[in-house]
Amino acid sequence: MTEPRSRAWAARPSASTGRPGRPTCWPTRASEAFADAGVEPSDVDAIWVGSLYPFTGLSGGMAVDALKLFGKPATHVENFCASGLDAFRNACYAVAAGICDVALACGVEKILDQSASGLPLDVLGAHPVMGSVSAPAVFALAATRAMDEWGWTREDLAAVAVKNHDNGADHPKAHFRRQVSVDQVLGSPCLAWPLGRLDACGVSDGAAAAVITRPDLARDLPHKDDFPWVKAVQLSVHTGWPVYKSDFDYLGFPATRQAARQAYEEAGITDPRSEIGLAEVHDCFTITELLNIGDLGLCDQPEAAAFVNDGRANFDGEIPINASGGLKSFGHPIGATGCRMIYEVTRQLQERADGRQVKDASFGLAHNLGGQGSAVAVTILGANDTGP
Amino acid sequence: MIDLEGGGRIFLDVTDCQPDDVHPGLDVELTFRRIHGGGGYNNYYWKCRPNSASTDTASTDTASGGTGTPIETRQA
Numbered sequence: 001m002t003e004p005r006s007r008a009w010a011a012r013p014s015a016s017t018g019r020p021g022r023p024t025c026w027p028t029r030a031s032e033a034f035a036d037a038g039v040e041p042s043d044v045d046a047i048w049v050g051s052l053y054p055f056t057g058l059s060g061g062m063a064v065d066a067l068k069l070f071g072k073p074a075t076h077v078e079n080f081c082a083s084g085l086d087a088f089r090n091a092c093y094a095v096a097a098g099i100c101d102v103a104l105a106c107g108v109e110k111i112l113d114q115s116a117s118g119l120p121l122d123v124l125g126a127h128p129v130m131g132s133v134s135a136p137a138v139f140a141l142a143a144t145r146a147m148d149e150w151g152w153t154r155e156d157l158a159a160v161a162v163k164n165h166d167n168g169a170d171h172p173k174a175h176f177r178r179q180v181s182v183d184q185v186l187g188s189p190c191l192a193w194p195l196g197r198l199d200a201c202g203v204s205d206g207a208a209a210a211v212i213t214r215p216d217l218a219r220d221l222p223h224k225d226d227f228p229w230v231k232a233v234q235l236s237v238h239t240g241w242p243v244y245k246s247d248f249d250y251l252g253f254p255a256t257r258q259a260a261r262q263a264y265e266e267a268g269i270t271d272p273r274s275e276i277g278l279a280e281v282h283d284c285f286t287i288t289e290l291l292n293i294g295d296l297g298l299c300d301q302p303e304a305a306a307f308v309n310d311g312r313a314n315f316d317g318e319i320p321i322n323a324s325g326g327l328k329s330f331g332h333p334i335g336a337t338g339c340r341m342i343y344e345v346t347r348q349l350q351e352r353a354d355g356r357q358v359k360d361a362s363f364g365l366a367h368n369l370g371g372q373g374s375a376v377a378v379t380i381l382g383a384n385d386t387g388p
Numbered sequence: 389m390i391d392l393e394g395g396g397r398i399f400l401d402v403t404d405c406q407p408d409d410v411h412p413g414l415d416v417e418l419t420f421r422r423i424h425g426g427g428g429y430n431n432y433y434w435k436c437r438p439n440s441a442s443t444d445t446a447s448t449d450t451a452s453g454g455t456g457t458p459i460e461t462r463q464a
Contacts, residue, residue: 127433128431129431129432129433130399130423130433133399144411144412145412148411148412148413149412193407243397244397245397246395246396246397250389
């Protein structure tokens with residue numbers, strides 16, 4: 001696939017506790033996106049909305065009802081935690097194919113009124129006697145494996161939480177805007193050893209939206225001088241149940257490596273470590289961020305703990321990882337997270353970040369890891385001056 | 389998570405040992421246990437435990453376990 005690429009901008013994330021029923025912040029987020037993009041809601045040719053849980057909404061109907069765009073083509077996308085970036089990917093394809101002039105990609109999730117103390121587990125196919133293995137349990141196994149293989153410590157994991165909460169404390173749209181210390185992380189209640197509560201991202205409600213259009217149309221809109229380009233939208237679905245494959249070693253996720261490889265190829269990036277200016281990676285747990293950094297090729301896998309500890313992943317470091325604060329600070333409204341990352345990367349490349357501004361980034365990467373590493377989406381946006 | 393001899397993987401609780409005994413690569417065997425019960429009914433499922441010292445790992449009703457990465461013991 002070659003250029004011209006469509007572009008994205010004006011995504012609006014939010015993390016808020018809404019009232020039971022219809023997601024309440026989503027319409028506001030979409031309005032803000034339309035306003036920022038300079039389009040009318042009626043200009044939207046089609047909508048893709050990512051969300052995971054049936055109780056958040058079903059079918060494209062959830063989109064047209066929430067956004068009052070009755071009659072529009074609307075598709076509900078579900079790919080575990082990659083739903084948001086997959087919705088974005090589908091919307092980009094529609095614009096790049098010339099089917100739509102303007103497409104809306106959004107993500108939404110409403111979990112907090114389900115009275116579950118963590119992620120509701122019914123999606124994992126519970127055994128009637130054994131029950132489900134929780135998300136912390138699955139990633140705890142990756143943590144014990146990495147500790148055994150590379151000598152990573154709980155302090156190494158905690159460094160990720162400290163960094164991300166430090167970043168998120170400065171972001172007005174983050175759900176959790178409080179710094180944490182290593183001691184607080186280590187002392188937090190244990191979920192699944194070695195992961196404690198502060199090793200895990202929070203459960204949050206939220207929504208985000210992005211408007212995508214073609215270059216020629218974008219040149220007549222408010223962001224004509226600073227719209228980012230969509231350089232790569234890639235998805236790799238390894239299997240529904242990666243951890244059951246006998247060659248899965250818990251030392252990283254094959255789907256991430258594949259999606260990243262495909263994305264770098266699509267974007268023409270030959271040396272990610274020098275070309276990627278910032279990365280929003282899926283830090284559902286601290287261990288996940290560490291493994292992601294290696295899987296995305298941003299450092300050698302065993303070095304990821306040192307990479308964070310040395311400050312190279314800080315917002316002003318070599319490759320800022322989660323300068324927004326990540327899932328740790330924003331929580332993980334599952335369907336919304338991918339679109340929130342698009343928002344963050346877009347604004348970073350436009351040099352109008354809400355929180356900490358990363359300097360001189362040409363390419364920004366957004367990464368979602370869905371399920372146990374089942375579905376991974378990697379999206380790369382380029383700053384306006386990286387266009388053809 | 390346990391790698392079974394002959395192939396396949398399964399999530400199981402580890403039992404009959406201390407948490408510090410559990411590490412990746414621990415050799416385990418399957419054992420059939422009561423998991424929970426109530427109202428006069430009991431529910432059974434497998435757990436695993438460190439391989440007993442005996443070299444005879446054949447069992448009448450369950451396959452032998454293999455090495456793997458055991459999961460944390462669940463709190464009752």
